[in-house]
Amino acid sequence: MNSPPSLNVYRHDTDNRALVTLTGEIDLNSAPLVHASLERCLRDGIHTIDVDVTAVTFCDCSGLNAFLYALIHTAAAGGSLQLHHPSPALERLVALTGSGSLFLALPDAFAGSRPPPWPSPVNQVAHRLPPALTALPGGVL
Template sequence: MRVPPALNVHRHDTGSRALITLTGEIDLNSAPLVHASLARCLYDGIRAIDVDVTAVTFCGHNSLNAFLCALLHTAAAGGSLQLHHPSPALERLVALTGSGSLFVTLPDAHAGYRSPTQAFPLPQAAPWLAPALPALPGGVL
């Protein structure tokens, strides 16, 4: 019997901003962990959430649902949620669902990896000022 790879969640806070680094597969079983981790940020007063998905090896519709739910709750709380370094599969999923313009994003892993210490903290961004961009292959969401 195959044991699915675990999903690891690491959180690093700086003030009212958090970097969530996800490693492994986000599937039906692990999507609730993603949802709970992002919801916990809001509960703790975090209003700017950066999610590094560089090391996510599988990302199905359940993961997109968890990200979209977190995005809605974060926006309702006056915050922002950004997905960083999406894989081509995640870009494709976002493009197919038409949800790319909802996320404030940075270049994906193909544009060059930055370690969390280089990428964090990021400048504050007002989500309503960010251009609405569709998903682009090998580009940004």
């Protein structure tokens, strides 16, 4: 039986800047590790965070969500977070969600504001499909 793919996190600090290198897959199971690693930088007083995603072979929306939460928390602390060397698939995910510009320049609106809390898996609500269209009188949709 194959073991599930893993995510490795490496961090290298220089003064108040950190280079966080991620290797592997970022999905629902590994996104909390991304979140915790980036939050740890802030707790350690790091306000400039560079994330090298060159070796990330897969990233789903839970991974993107972890990056966005880290971005908001970093901006609220007066810092910056940038993704470097994303794969074409990650670039596409960021582009499709319209979040690409957030990782290039932080909006001033976030500076000094309190970031939202990281959602607990217990409190997360599953996405639901909209209700099916009901037929109008006469069978017309």
